[in-house]
Amino acid sequence: MKIVIIVTYFLPQRLAGAELASYNLAKHLTRLGHDVHIITTHDPGLPYFHMMEGIYVHRIPYSKFKIVGTLSFCLAIFQTINKIKPSIIQVQGIGVGFISPLILKKLLKIPYIVCGRGSDVYLPNIYTKIISKMILQNADAIVALTDNMRQKMNEILDREIYIIPNGIDLNSFHAISPYSMLEKDKINIIFIGRLHPVKGIQYLIKAIKQVHEKIPQVRLVLIGEGEQRKSLEDLVERLGIEDCVIFFGSIPNNRIPDILNRADIFTLSSLSEGFPTVILEAMACGIPIVASRVGGIPDIMQNGVNGYLVEPKNPDDIAKKILDLLQHDDLRQEISQNNKTHVKVYGWEKIALRFENIFLDITQNSDT
Structure with missing residues (x-):
């Protein structure tokens, strides 16, 4: 045909x-x-x-x-x-x-x-x-x-x-050797996507400030570029959290599996989404997810099973869910296994x- x-x-x-x-x-x-x-x-x-x-x-x-x-x-x-x-x-x-x-x-x-x-x-x-x-x-x-x-x-x-x-290409996204540019002694909260207002990254940054105050090893790694980068960098400076927010820039698509395998939690604080494939990619690598309850995201992941759904524009909710995952190792391990199993249908x-x-x-x- x-x-x-x-x-x-x-x-x-x-x-x-x-x-x-x-x-x-x-x-x-x-x-x-x-x-x-x-x-x-x-x-x-x-x-x-x-x-x-x-x-x-x-x-x-x-x-x-x-x-x-x-x-x-x-x-x-x-x-x-x-x-x-x-x-x-x-x-x-x-x-x-x-x-x-x-x-x-x-x-x-x-x-x-x-x-x-x-x-x-x-x-x-x-x-x-x-x-x-x-x-x-x-x-x-x-x-x-x-x-x-x-x-x-x-x-x-x-x-x-x-x-x-x-x-999703299940042959590419699975547990593999981690990306060497991310430090091993840090707790990495990863975002991958455009630095664009629709992604709600400012709310994620405000949430990370709260998380960092309780767990100093935490840092947010932002993968991607976009029109909002300068304003987000200014926000990070105003909040005084330059040491725990990394603007990593864009990476080749074939390096995304590597960097996801260094993540402790994947986050997506969007205000609107269709079907964010990056959530499937994080799942395939066994990463717990904290993502907004918008668009098609609730169709992909189940709250408490694959991670947590949070309300958009709510830094307090984002911070609470990230902290809950970081403070409960058994829960993270259970979600990790759930995600590896769930993603196989995709x-x-x-x-x-x-x-x-x-x-x-x-x-x-x-x-x-």
Whole structure:
């Protein structure tokens, strides 16, 4: 089967959820014998077309002027897909830039499925809601990452929606040799992600101040870069906790398993989330988790079983849960084992097979 996956960005431009999910799904569908084409935006220095591990990657220029960029991107998607002539199209998101598959379905009878990703579902504006409804109405199938996301998508359009989570490479994420740059005599609380307001990192930093006052060996290691770095560094200085908050910067994606294996607790204090794969990665390494009760997070982890769910924007709650884990070794060990067992259902091999079944069902039975 010839499959097209449309995603706004792709490796190596970004290494976030949608990009990594698209890459891993494409890679495993290719291993199942399918021809998979990725259509994405182009960045300077990258080829317009190349192969990546058997995946055909098409990169389309995108104007910095939003309206012009969106229109030209949609037209180029249309032209590229018309050349590829796929059996089916998968769209990673429900935003305005993904209206091309709807037009292609009408003109060329190519079926498409839509996958909600996160902010496109949880933080839409009125304009994108109108376009999103049209895209969802005409899709041959809709996929949400979590039950919470399914409910949000049903607010846009009430129809059947599959739930298929992001997967994880279980061969990469497991207990391995620790990352040597983290000191052995410290208790490491790890965050991995963008330094962005939606991640609620300021509340985590305030919580760490409380934790550090009770357990001086604790330190917070922030992995990632982003627009909020300077303001977060200023906050750390005002709180006087420069000695226990480390801005580690970005690391190569293949080093994330190493650094997670040095973590004592993984934290994610987000204000909004779709399906944060990094939680699965922490689970696979047996790390207890403290994460916000928002978006799809409660669908991934169970409070008290895989770690603790906390209320967003609540440093006191975050600090209390971190302290509880650090002060109870038996509980941490139990959660560690729970997480290693729980994460096994999220292997990309199983996720790819679920998508393949949907593709086959649509292409064999659709009357588009």
